[in-house]
Amino acid sequence: xxxxxxxLEVTYRTADGRSVPAxxxxxxxxxxxxxxxxxxxxxxxxxxxxKCFGGLLSPSSGEVxxxxxxxTEPDPNRAAFVFQDYTxxxxxxxxxxxxxxxxxxxKSKDECRAKGQEMLELVGLSEFAKQYPRELSGGMQQRVAxxxxxxxDPDILLMDEPFGALDEQTRQKLGSEMxxxxxxxxxxxxxxxxxxxxxxxxxxxxxxxxARPGRIAKEIEVKAPRPRSLSFIGxxxxxxxxxxxxxxxxxxxxxxxxxxxxxxxxx
Amino acid sequence: MHRWVLLxxxxxxLVVWEVVSRLEWVNPMFISRPxxxxxxxxxxxxxxxxxxxxxTTGTSIWWAVVYAVxxxxxxxxxxxxxxxxxxxxxxxxxxxxxxxxSIFIPIFLLVFGINTQAAIYYGAFSGIFYVMINVVSxxxxxxxxxxxxxxxxxxSWWHRVRDIVLPASLPGVFAGIWYGIKNGLQGVxxxxxxxxxxxxxxxxxxxxxxxxxxxVFVVVLGVSIVAIVLGELWSAIERRLSRWRPSATASAxxxx
Amino acid sequence: xxxxxxxxxxSGPSRRLKANLLRLVVxxxxxxxxxxxxxxGEASTLIVPKIGDxxxxxxxxxxxxxxxxxxxxxxxxxxxxxxxxxxxAFAVAFWSARTDLRAKVVEPLLVWGYLVPHVLFxxxxxxxxxxxxxxxxxxxxxxxxxxxxxxxxxxxxxxxxKYVALGRAYGASPRQMDWQxxxxxxxxxxxxxxxxxxxxxxxxxxxxEMLSATNGLGYLLKYYSQSFNTARSYAIxxxxxxxxxxxxxxxxxxxxxxxxxxx
Numbered sequence: 061x062x063x064x065x066x067x068l069e070v071t072y073r074t075a076d077g078r079s080v081p082a083x084x085x086x087x088x089x090x091x092x093x094x095x096x097x098x099x100x101x102x103x104x105x106x107x108x109x110x111k112c113f114g115g116l117l118s119p120s121s122g123e124v125x126x127x128x129x130x131x132t133e134p135d136p137n138r139a140a141f142v143f144q145d146y147t148x149x150x151x152x153x154x155x156x157x158x159x160x161x162x163x164x165x166x167k168s169k170d171e172c173r174a175k176g177q178e179m180l181e182l183v184g185l186s187e188f189a190k191q192y193p194r195e196l197s198g199g200m201q202q203r204v205a206x207x208x209x210x211x212x213d214p215d216i217l218l219m220d221e222p223f224g225a226l227d228e229q230t231r232q233k234l235g236s237e238m239x240x241x242x243x244x245x246x247x248x249x250x251x252x253x254x255x256x257x258x259x260x261x262x263x264x265x266x267x268x269x270x271a272r273p274g275r276i277a278k279e280i281e282v283k284a285p286r287p288r289s290l291s292f293i294g295x296x297x298x299x300x301x302x303x304x305x306x307x308x309x310x311x312x313x314x315x316x317x318x319x320x321x322x323x324x325x326x327x
Numbered sequence: 328m329h330r331w332v333l334l335x336x337x338x339x340x341l342v343v344w345e346v347v348s349r350l351e352w353v354n355p356m357f358i359s360r361p362x363x364x365x366x367x368x369x370x371x372x373x374x375x376x377x378x379x380x381x382x383t384t385g386t387s388i389w390w391a392v393v394y395a396v397x398x399x400x401x402x403x404x405x406x407x408x409x410x411x412x413x414x415x416x417x418x419x420x421x422x423x424x425x426x427x428x429s430i431f432i433p434i435f436l437l438v439f440g441i442n443t444q445a446a447i448y449y450g451a452f453s454g455i456f457y458v459m460i461n462v463v464s465x466x467x468x469x470x471x472x473x474x475x476x477x478x479x480x481x482x483s484w485w486h487r488v489r490d491i492v493l494p495a496s497l498p499g500v501f502a503g504i505w506y507g508i509k510n511g512l513q514g515v516x517x518x519x520x521x522x523x524x525x526x527x528x529x530x531x532x533x534x535x536x537x538x539x540x541x542x543v544f545v546v547v548l549g550v551s552i553v554a555i556v557l558g559e560l561w562s563a564i565e566r567r568l569s570r571w572r573p574s575a576t577a578s579a580x581x582x583x
Numbered sequence: 584x585x586x587x588x589x590x591x592x593x594s595g596p597s598r599r600l601k602a603n604l605l606r607l608v609v610x611x612x613x614x615x616x617x618x619x620x621x622x623x624g625e626a627s628t629l630i631v632p633k634i635g636d637x638x639x640x641x642x643x644x645x646x647x648x649x650x651x652x653x654x655x656x657x658x659x660x661x662x663x664x665x666x667x668x669x670x671x672a673f674a675v676a677f678w679s680a681r682t683d684l685r686a687k688v689v690e691p692l693l694v695w696g697y698l699v700p701h702v703l704f705x706x707x708x709x710x711x712x713x714x715x716x717x718x719x720x721x722x723x724x725x726x727x728x729x730x731x732x733x734x735x736x737x738x739x740x741x742x743x744x745k746y747v748a749l750g751r752a753y754g755a756s757p758r759q760m761d762w763q764x765x766x767x768x769x770x771x772x773x774x775x776x777x778x779x780x781x782x783x784x785x786x787x788x789x790x791x792e793m794l795s796a797t798n799g800l801g802y803l804l805k806y807y808s809q810s811f812n813t814a815r816s817y818a819i820x821x822x823x824x825x826x827x828x829x830x831x832x833x834x835x836x837x838x839x840x841x842x843x844x845x846x
Contacts (some may be wrong), residue, residue, distance in 0.1 A: 114479060116475070116478060116479055133481075134478055134479050134480070134481055135481060136479065136480045136481055140479075140480075141476075141479040141480075143472070143475070143476065143479075145472060147472045147473060147475070147476050149473060149476065149490065149491070149494070150571050150572065151494040151495070151497075151571045152490075152494075152571075160476075160480060160490070161480040161481075163486070163490070164477070164480050164481055164482040164483070164486050164490075165481065192570070192571045193571075194571065194572070208480075212480075328684075329683075329684055329687035329688050332684060332687075332688045333687075333688045333691060333692070336688055336692070357707075357710050357711055410598070411598075411601050411602060411605060412605075414598055414599070414601070414602035414605075415601075415602040415603070415605040415606050415609075416605075416606070419606070422828075422831075425782050425785075425827065425831055426824065426827055427785060427786040427789040427790065427823070427827065428786075429786070429789055429790045429793050429801070430789060430793075430801070430804060430820050430823050430824075431820070432793065433804065433805075433808030433816050433820075434820075436808070437630040437808075437813065438630060509698070509700075512700055513700045513702060516700050516702055516703060517702050517790055517794075520702060520705070520706070520794055521793060521794055521805075527703075531703065531706050532706060535706045535707070535709075535710060540707075540710075543706065543707060544707075546703075547703045547704060547707065550699075550700060550703055551699040551700070551703070554698050554699050554700060555695045555698050555699065558694070558695070558698040
């Protein structure tokens, strides 16, 4: 079991002492090499959940464990983040950005440079090593962000709406480029997205969260084998699952009807 | 293209100046001609007192700025990063900046005596608050999302400071140093003009009293030109170091 | 602490309270040290006058006529210098902003004028205009001119092209463009420059009075400090601080930071 969340609950306390629950009753098992996408309405706590998985946030109750070890703080060797907005450090060049996790870990300059170069080749950006983030397009910056995460050789890749800041065209292009990297990997991937297409296209399993307080409304399996080419989008399975997602997310009552006992039943 | 026009304008002004003073529309005792000023250059540099004064003021400014910048950067980082200090003292510091510091000259004289040390401390006092305020502004440039990257990738405290806080806040530090130098320099000169502790301020007073106006202009214009050259140099340095910035010099222009 | 806890409490009022407490502590410490210095600390009353003396002088000062006369002089110099400096700055900035070439030539000149330590020119100004009020006005006006002009030039040049396009689309005449669109859009930046100019004028008038004058608050300060009437000179510092404070309050009312919303 790569990642396990048990009875996860996240509550925020506001200035006037009220408790606002963000996530509740989250129970999730993610297997090795599994690709899980998380989708849900705005504000349902998807990013919060991801942060809990990675140790950036401590849950109010319940626990997260990776390979049976409890997660209390971030460890990029265990689970590495790819954020929305790419968040590259503007004052470091592309190579240094890709290797920043190693740099923080105290690795030598040579090690950093070598691994960084390797990762940039993986994402196809090795000629841009000496450039600065502002000289790169959004799609390229995001690839560097992925390189940064992969450089840590993590067991789990945590991606928070990684293609969210990109336009449709770039997203598709990036999708096919990243497809190889993301699907040939031996890691588990957890990807938060608000795009229905993305949720279906990438995943072995789709977790649908309800509106706040977020709980698992439904789990949907996508049986098509990975890696998938773009033609998958035209298949019946895709269409069916997508319309199911649409129903759950766009039709207000549908979510209330679904419950976590529907999960793992596939359809 | 506009550089040439600028040059032409400057030269033009000098020519007009020369012509007007030759025509003696203004009493020649009170104004110099550019030609006479240039002629007075060797006089001034030959004057022992002048060279001494230059050295004195130069050293005073140097130390005033060093103190102001170091104390200002440390103070600024403390003020900006410790929330309670910021809440309590940011407003007061802003107010102090607006106060004419010259009203405190008598206190400096009383405490430190009539000497160059007092001038140095006064200069530092003039500059330090500008450094602090701009450093605090610089800290505001540190973005949460970059700090989040640091946390997600397990950066130690030291790495967070070195790789995130310092580079992000650098523009503020630069602006602070600039204003610190400007005000420190001015502070020292004001002090020297207020009371005779040597230095260029006293030199100017001496030359003025002796009606050696050419020499006065040599000193005044000399310092002005140095100030301009240094200012331009500084801008060039800052531009080079800011190559990675997405927006064109988003400098923290907080205070004069 | 590497990970944030999700039960985060954001307390507004207690932060303010703590801040005010800290300020209070500093003020109390300040007066405490002062009191100690003059008592058991045995500092010379030349440097550290008794707190009581300073306040006595302060109040007797306010009752005498001298300070009001000096205040009047300082304020007149201030206002006239500001008027001259600001108006000429607006005019120059406005004229320079009209074409690219003018702006690109004038802007560096303004920057250089700002870089130069203007106090060095004061002795020459004294030579020309004497030690009376006119030298202070000339000096302060010329100092304030540069930052105001620079900011106004920036303000007039950087009018959002959106507004210009809008005006053109609605057939605005050049005159209407100037006043109703460009002028209003440039108000915030120009106001910022004006604020800097006001502060600078205040500072330069006082410096000038301290260096060489026959009247004014700065002159009084110099006079009393040089005659070793320390308590009185501290009292004058207090008066000046009060005047400065009131001046800034006035400015923040006349040139509020959200001017564009009110314009």
